[in-house]
Structure formats: structure tokens, C-alpha cells
Amino acid sequence: MITETIRAFFLIFAAEMGDKTQIIAMTFATQYKVREVLAGVFVGVFLNHGLAIILGRYLSKLIPMGSIQIVAGIMFVIFGLLALKEEEVEKKGNKRSLSPIVTVALAFFIGELGDKTQLTAMTLSAEGNYPLFILAGTILGMLGTSGLGIFIGSKIGKKMPDISIKIISSIVFIFFGTLKLYNWIPVRLLKVSNIKIYFVIILSIYLLLVRRLILRKRYSKHSPIKDAAALLYIQTKLLKEAVDDICLGEEICGNCSGDNCIIGYTKKLLNNARNKEQYYIDQYVDISKLITKDFEERKVIEALSLIIADYITYGMIKDENFIINQIKGYLELILLGEKIRFDGDLFKYIRHIKRINYHIGENLENRIKDKLSSSN
Incomplete structure (x- = not known):
């Protein structure tokens, strides 16, 4: 039980480091009280990931576990590569008609729809045994990254190594995804030649995306932080x-x-x-x-x-x-x-x-x- 919570926390925390939602949390902290932002994050993520976990449990009854694990491994590798992508942060006006908690909750619920963290929660639920503990881990992970975003916002003069954070997040997901694929792909396919091809493809894409990220950061005049x-x-x-x-x-x-x-x-x-x-x-x-x-x-x-x-x-x-x-x-x-x-x-x-x-x-x-x- 605790293991599933810790794993869910670790994966969500890694996924959201340097992500748009962390920047959004930092931005909201400049408009509302910190406790209001964190309460809004909790409500929005609870609803969003709760929905994902319900869907994940439903899928686990229809699809064989081996297939779920292989799909999860592929998705984790894809998430790892997507972590190197630059995301645009939309500038939203103040919604004066709504309370701060409702405003933040809506932003996080909508912002996470179809996002890699929602899909990660769904995947973890499909392969896990304790959905409530997985939900607790995903919520804690989001609160952790949001809290860190708010802290960085409050200490805004300090430099945040955006690229390093994205690279670390990417490596975490690719590692777990590769481990899943190794454990669940049929043994007959685990030939040395296939493994070499896999790593050549992943490494080539990875280096290409890292190079692109570095070049964009070098020549880009703007970064939210x-x-x-x-x-x-x-x-x-x-x-x-x-x-x-x-x-x-x-x-x-x-x-x-x-x-x-x-x-x-x-x-x-x-x-x-x-x-x-x-x-x-x-x-x-x-x-x-x-x-x-x-x-x-x-x-x-x-x-x-x-x-x-x-x-x-x-x-x-x-x-x-x-x-x-x-x-x-x-x-x-x-x-x-x-x-x-x-x-x-x-x-x-x-x-x-x-x-x-x-x-x-x-x-x-x-x-x-x-x-x-x-x-x-």
C-alpha cells in the first residue's frame, strides 16, 4: 500500500517539475494566499486524478495485466520524451466572480485533462491494487511540485535551472518505462539486437530533443520564471x-x-x-x-x-x-x-x-x- 503511494508521489512529482502547472501555481501565488492556492490544487487534482483512477480500475477489468504493463511502459517512455518539450503557459485574467479556491481548482482540473499526470494516474491505477493510496500519492506529488513552484515564486530572485529539471524528469520516466517493458515484453522479443535498436532509437530522439531544448533556451528571450x-x-x-x-x-x-x-x-x-x-x-x-x-x-x-x-x-x-x-x-x-x-x-x-x-x-x-x- 505505502509502496504504491510512494511510487505515485515520485512519478507525479518528477512529471510536474518544470511543467506548465508548476508555473501556474507560482502565478496564482502572486494573486492569492498560499493556503488558498494549495487548497485549490488539492480540490482540482482530487477530482481530476480521481476520475483517472476510476477509469484505470475499469480498464484493468477489461484488458489483461500484461498488456496494461506494456502499454504503461510505452506511455512512460513517451512521457519522458515529452518532458523535454517546451510548453506555453496561458495567461489567464483574474476571475473575480469566483472564489480563489474555486478558480485554482478549475484551472488545475481543466489544465490536467489529458495531461501526462492524469494518464500516469490512470496507468498506475490500472496496474495497482490500492487505488485510494495511489490517489493519495498523486495528490501529494502535485501538492509537492505546486508548493515548490510557490516557494520559487516567493524567492523569485533565485535562478531555477529549467533545463536540468526537465532532463531529470525525463530520465525518471524513461527509466521506469524501460524497466516495465523489460519485465513484461515476451522473452522471445528480448534479443540483444532488439534491445540495441530500442536504445539507439530512444537515445537518438532523446539527444535530439535535449539539443532542441538547449538551443531554444539559449536563443529564447523569455521564460516565465x-x-x-x-x-x-x-x-x-x-x-x-x-x-x-x-x-x-x-x-x-x-x-x-x-x-x-x-x-x-x-x-x-x-x-x-x-x-x-x-x-x-x-x-x-x-x-x-x-x-x-x-x-x-x-x-x-x-x-x-x-x-x-x-x-x-x-x-x-x-x-x-x-x-x-x-x-x-x-x-x-x-x-x-x-x-x-x-x-x-x-x-x-x-x-x-x-x-x-x-x-x-x-x-x-x-x-x-x-x-x-x-x-x-
Whole structure:
């Protein structure tokens, strides 16, 4: 029982490494809370793989086990070769009418229909004895790769070796597929000449696909993860320049208060993000104890408008510990004396600010709209 769960987990985990669904999980994590994404993955995969396992059990009653094992071996080898294929990740708009969990569940259920992981679950079920344990293994495998995708998304500055992951995933499937074929193909066909032909064909196709993958990566300008990393790097660079401009300097301020100043502390966070890839705050800081000085309103508005414009253009990571979310709050404290909630609705956000200070709200709205129009 446990063996089937472990094998199912291992195969699904390997299959989804670097796959489109892992990138989708990472993308959803920038829009919804991590627990909502994982809950959605669980529901979507439970329904998708549950259906596959029911079909697999049905097929096992109609088709002899030897035939199922041979077909499974062939499919695993094909999946291994397909793992080297570049997949396009569709960009989907936010479905505001649905809850985050339902949105993610639908995306994963539909995205996995006919995918190699669904077919793998079906194959494992057809040859296994404990379908519920196989289902548990496939779900855990999907949650594992999705969780890793979310983790990479949260530590987006780190490089992800896409090609290496695809190659390892490919080798795992080809190995298990070849092992199945060796164990179940009739002995009369296991001649040395046939085995040599098999390996020559598989190796030739494998090397051709690896070469194609490497060339596409070398000459391709875009990769979902690299694009996200580049975007975050640019965002923190522009924000750092804006925050540096807010700093009054020792000529006006006198002795620098360093981390005890709200802008000094903000500069420290941005430096850690860019130099040490620390995009999340892992310790509580009492902002009320930080020194707030007579910063120039126009410059603070400029920095805040950068953040809000990026939220609207690229979406936002909802984790409160994400440094850009924290810095947004600091800038609002300087301008308005309190933090303002932003849920993606610019009109509602500006209206709230105008109720506190109409002049600041008007100027901030104009700067945000200028940035949005210039980016289109």
C-alpha cells in the first residue's frame, strides 16, 4: 500500500517539475494566499486524478495485466520524451466572480485533462491494487511540485535551472518505462539486437530533443520564471531609486538615524532584497517606534504611485510580509498617518485616501494614471 503511494508521489512529482502547472501555481501565488492556492490544487487534482483512477480500475477489468504493463511502459517512455518539450503557459485574467479556491481548482482540473499526470494516474491505477493510496500519492506529488513552484515564486530572485529539471524528469520516466517493458515484453522479443535498436532509437530522439531544448533556451528571450525574476528586480530597482530620493540626507537631516528612521529602514529592506534576495520580512518591527521626518510629499507620492501602478499592471503578492507590501504601508504612514487597504480597485483606494486628505489623493491618482498610460 505505502509502496504504491510512494511510487505515485515520485512519478507525479518528477512529471510536474518544470511543467506548465508548476508555473501556474507560482502565478496564482502572486494573486492569492498560499493556503488558498494549495487548497485549490488539492480540490482540482482530487477530482481530476480521481476520475483517472476510476477509469484505470475499469480498464484493468477489461484488458489483461500484461498488456496494461506494456502499454504503461510505452506511455512512460513517451512521457519522458515529452518532458523535454517546451510548453506555453496561458495567461489567464483574474476571475473575480469566483472564489480563489474555486478558480485554482478549475484551472488545475481543466489544465490536467489529458495531461501526462492524469494518464500516469490512470496507468498506475490500472496496474495497482490500492487505488485510494495511489490517489493519495498523486495528490501529494502535485501538492509537492505546486508548493515548490510557490516557494520559487516567493524567492523569485533565485535562478531555477529549467533545463536540468526537465532532463531529470525525463530520465525518471524513461527509466521506469524501460524497466516495465523489460519485465513484461515476451522473452522471445528480448534479443540483444532488439534491445540495441530500442536504445539507439530512444537515445537518438532523446539527444535530439535535449539539443532542441538547449538551443531554444539559449536563443529564447523569455521564460516565465526568468521574466518574473527580471520584473521583480526592475521593480525593486526603481523603488529603491525613489526611496533614496525621499531620504533628506545629512545636510538637511543632520546625523543619519539609519535603521531607526522609517526611510532608512525601508532602504535597508530594499538593499537586502536586491543584494541578498530577501523579499520577505521574517521578523516583526514596531513601525510606530521608527522616526518619521519632514519628508517631501511629492517624492513620497512618487514612490507610492510606483507600487500601486505595478500592482495594477502585474498583480500583487498578497502576503503581508512581502517587502513591497510593507513599504507601501510605510509610505502611506508618512503621507496619511495610517495604512490603506488595496484590493486591486484603484477607484476605491483613491476615494479612501481623498477622504483623509483630498490633495494627496488627487496628486497620487494623477501620478498612478500617468504611469499606467505610459506603460500601455
